[in-house]
Amino acid sequence: MLVGRRGSPDGLLGERPQGMATSPSGYYLCTVLVDEASGRSIVVNRGWMPADVAERREWAKEDGVVEVVGVVGQGETPATFSPPNNPSSGTMLWFELPVLLQALRASPPAVGGPMLVNAVAGEGVGERWDGVTWPAPRQLASFETFPVMPETHAVYATTWGSLSLFGLVAATHLLSKKAPTAAARAAMARAANAKTKTTPAPEPTPTPTK
Numbered sequence: 001m002l003v004g005r006r007g008s009p010d011g012l013l014g015e016r017p018q019g020m021a022t023s024p025s026g027y028y029l030c031t032v033l034v035d036e037a038s039g040r041s042i043v044v045n046r047g048w049m050p051a052d053v054a055e056r057r058e059w060a061k062e063d064g065v066v067e068v069v070g071v072v073g074q075g076e077t078p079a080t081f082s083p084p085n086n087p088s089s090g091t092m093l094w095f096e097l098p099v100l101l102q103a104l105r106a107s108p109p110a111v112g113g114p115m116l117v118n119a120v121a122g123e124g125v126g127e128r129w130d131g132v133t134w135p136a137p138r139q140l141a142s143f144e145t146f147p148v149m150p151e152t153h154a155v156y157a158t159t160w161g162s163l164s165l166f167g168l169v170a171a172t173h174l175l176s177k178k179a180p181t182a183a184a185r186a187a188m189a190r191a192a193n194a195k196t197k198t199t200p201a202p203e204p205t206p207t208p209t210k
Helices: 051-055 097-103 140-144 150-176 182-197
Strands: 002-007 025-034 041-050 070-073 116-119
Touching: 002 051, 025 051, 041 051, 041 070, 041 097
Parallel strands: 041 116
Antiparallel strands: 002 025, 025 041, 070 116
16 A cells, blocks of 8 residues: 655655755555564555656565564544545555555454554665665654754744745835825815916917918
8 A cells, every 4th residue: 555645754865855845755655464473463664665666566575474673653643634545546645554454454453553663774784775676664763853854944934034024014114104184185186276277278270371
């Protein structure tokens, strides 16, 4: 099951874009593994891949017994205006664990709630992402950052604060211009009337004689 679209994880394709720039979009790939010891079904987020790779379904397939090293998560809570997930399309917008388990035809756990494990790349030789095979597991350091870093919030605050200050100054300048008083309006009306009275009439055009 694909979940997205989402930007690439921190550190995967270089440094995080700053300001209002965006990182390449793609999808996370989720699958279900069964723990041999307990028989419990676990949703595993295998990692991120670019949108074009996901659309061509060119990700690596896993068979047999596999070992996963990851960070345990609890899924996501939708925002106020988040649309509902539609797993029948093969793509979900956010990590909704009960729906993921049902869509992946996995039985819910008998004990405890659904579990999500985010696969991470190791630090040793042979454990790092090879840069070619998709999906790419997240780096452990990416779990230490926020979706929007404080530096980005500072840029937004500075930009909107400057615009607000400019708007305040402009509004104050416009409101400080006093409207003409009744006496001033009367004086302007008298001046307009005097100008109208003193305007010379056009001279008649002479009629040519034969």
